[in-house]
Amino acid sequence: MSEAAMELINLEKKIGKNHIIKDLSFTIHKGEVFGLIGPNGAGKTTTIRMMVGLMKPTDGDIHILGNSIKSNFKEAIREVGAIVENPEMYPFMTGWQNLMHYARMTPGITKERIKEVIKLVGLEKPINEKVKKYSLGMRQRLGIAQALLHSPSILILDEPTNGLDPAGIREIRQYIRNLAEKENVAVIISSHLLSEIELMCDKIGVIKNGQLVAIQEVNEPVETEQVKLIEVNLEAEPIEKAASILRNKYEFKPEHKGNILSFETDRKDVPSIIKKLVEQDILIYQVNVTKTKLEDKFFDLIGENIIE
Amino acid sequence: MSNFFKLVSNELIKTYIQKSTWVMYIILVGIIIGLAALTMSFEETGDKYDQDNWREMLQQENKDLQSEMKEEEFMEGMNTSLIAKNNYYLENDIQPEGYGALQFVMENQLLLSLVSLLTIIVAAGIVANEYRWGTIKLLLIRPISRTKILLSKYISVLLFAFITLLFVLLFSWVVGAIFFGVNGLNPHIVLEKSNGFAYVPVLGEIASGYGYKLINLFMMLHLLHDINYF
Ligand SMILES: Nc1ncnc2c1ncn2[C@@H]1O[C@H](COP(=O)(O)OP(=O)(O)OP(=O)(O)O)[C@@H](O)[C@H]1O
Ligand SMILES: [Mg+2]
Numbered sequence: 139m140s141e142a143a144m145e146l147i148n149l150e151k152k153i154g155k156n157h158i159i160k161d162l163s164f165t166i167h168k169g170e171v172f173g174l175i176g177p178n179g180a181g182k183t184t185t186i187r188m189m190v191g192l193m194k195p196t197d198g199d200i201h202i203l204g205n206s207i208k209s210n211f212k213e214a215i216r217e218v219g220a221i222v223e224n225p226e227m228y229p230f231m232t233g234w235q236n237l238m239h240y241a242r243m244t245p246g247i248t249k250e251r252i253k254e255v256i257k258l259v260g261l262e263k264p265i266n267e268k269v270k271k272y273s274l275g276m277r278q279r280l281g282i283a284q285a286l287l288h289s290p291s292i293l294i295l296d297e298p299t300n301g302l303d304p305a306g307i308r309e310i311r312q313y314i315r316n317l318a319e320k321e322n323v324a325v326i327i328s329s330h331l332l333s334e335i336e337l338m339c340d341k342i343g344v345i346k347n348g349q350l351v352a353i354q355e356v357n358e359p360v361e362t363e364q365v366k367l368i369e370v371n372l373e374a375e376p377i378e379k380a381a382s383i384l385r386n387k388y389e390f391k392p393e394h395k396g397n398i399l400s401f402e403t404d405r406k407d408v409p410s411i412i413k414k415l416v417e418q419d420i421l422i423y424q425v426n427v428t429k430t431k432l433e434d435k436f437f438d439l440i441g442e443n444i445i446e
Numbered sequence: 447m448s449n450f451f452k453l454v455s456n457e458l459i460k461t462y463i464q465k466s467t468w469v470m471y472i473i474l475v476g477i478i479i480g481l482a483a484l485t486m487s488f489e490e491t492g493d494k495y496d497q498d499n500w501r502e503m504l505q506q507e508n509k510d511l512q513s514e515m516k517e518e519e520f521m522e523g524m525n526t527s528l529i530a531k532n533n534y535y536l537e538n539d540i541q542p543e544g545y546g547a548l549q550f551v552m553e554n555q556l557l558l559s560l561v562s563l564l565t566i567i568v569a570a571g572i573v574a575n576e577y578r579w580g581t582i583k584l585l586l587i588r589p590i591s592r593t594k595i596l597l598s599k600y601i602s603v604l605l606f607a608f609i610t611l612l613f614v615l616l617f618s619w620v621v622g623a624i625f626f627g628v629n630g631l632n633p634h635i636v637l638e639k640s641n642g643f644a645y646v647p648v649l650g651e652i653a654s655g656y657g658y659k660l661i662n663l664f665m666m667l668h669l670l671h672d673i674n675y676f
Binding site: 222284 | 464465588
């Protein structure tokens, strides 16, 4: 296991009577892309605000490369680049002027580095336009550029896919993977849409009502009962006969999707089912299976998010 | 140290890129040119005393002022002091000098109250706007303490006040030179001071007048700073 980049240790946040974050603990390693998923109001932004020192934890601590955000703020934050909530920039300045502004706040950022990040996020063309003319996607890119300027070890992006078109999301996915794999950067991304970040994350933490309800490696096989089931899509003729066999012999509830029957079963049963159908003179044109998606598991985990 | 200098220049750049700051300067330019035009048309600024007969001219002026006073009572206060001033020139045998750029600069000290007002506007926005734009978050997640950021903002407001005051001074001189000409390098003038009339150099008056206003401005900002940030 590689070195820890960020550790959350029994993090708590209370504002007035509201208990917003409850005993949150997890670790993000170098070179890992960590997705923080949760519905609106789950506490993602609040957690991120604490990670970057914009909010003080009520209890617990956050360690960034071993430095406590509470007692060693400067050393800790030096290694962090972030966008918190919306990518807000000075509207009356150009993209370039905005980046120069942030570059002046950290020693050692060269003009070459600035040009490099501009190229990375694909903002070469509009960089000399005023930010107030930017679309949300362009501001998002500028926000990411700002976060990458000082080559941080940890990149924190609150809803980075917000406002991006599919092509933009694909680009971000590519360079986030790149940062993690080639430069060993730890990336933390929050989103309420699992599908948007599932593909770029190594690990996903699901947060609900301020609590971590699940944490899981994206590629590790899922162990719960439900997820062993797979969805089988079958194109068969005559379709009604096939459906009645499935209903009567196996007690499935096949769904008709046009000329395709769709039902759930255990993977190991698939060959015998097909054999049975063929023996009953049913013509099978195609069979495909889809894994029950992480998305569904996510919804099972989340249920309803009730703010207590 | 160079780090702090960069913070201050960041703040100044942000202030001067904004249109609202440019509007302030355009207003100042308008007012200064307007004042010069007004002075030109309502005051006799020519070199009317540069002949040998300047004594007769002053005496004639006093007579006119006196008769005007008899007709219009409300002129009394102003005219008496003008007469007293003319008498001071006569008694001390000082030939009055013509009106020039430096005299115009001196009179424009009045504009420094406007500079104070503009500085208050800038000072009021310099922290509040970061919250309004949402950019405060990006300022505070740098390895720089909050106090240092606030201090850099405070210093940049002081510099704004200083630059604006300098602008009023220099621009007044340029406009004055165009409208009234440059009248000697070190002209003198009779002014009414707390202990009666005195014959003083205009440059000295400018230095003490603008200096005093600047100190006033800084003290006012210091109070604002205390109230706003801590
Ligand atoms: N300053 C505050 N004072 C009181 N309650 C707050 C404050 N900030 C956030 N909350 C509450 O904390 C909870 C978590 O909010 P947070 O913004 O972290 O959610 P989120 O997961 O980022 O949601 P979203 O997906 O909508 O961005 C919400 O119930 C919110 O009402
Ligand atoms: Mg949020």
